[in-house]
Amino acid sequence: MAHVLIDPQRCKGCHLCIQVCPKKILQPSAQLNERGLYPCETSDADACIGCLQCVLVCPDVAITVTDDDARATKQGTI
């Protein structure tokens, strides 16, 4: 299963990712980040299908998409 994570401090709220997500699980946050911008957030991170469209379009490299294998690997190295 894929999983999407957005770094709210890197995100500048351009909303390009919202437009390309086929699952419509990305949305503007109601909370300002440290730069005074409204970042993007996900409404259902585990509904992500791992298409990577959001990762490719994000100009600020604020999005990470992983699958269960990657998360298991990461957890194993901590």
Ligand code: SF4
């Ligand atoms: S990887 Fe695809 S489905 Fe997942 S959040 Fe990004 S655009 Fe949406």
Ligand code: SF4
């Ligand atoms: S494309 Fe990147 S910078 Fe733009 S709203 Fe999405 S996460 Fe933020």
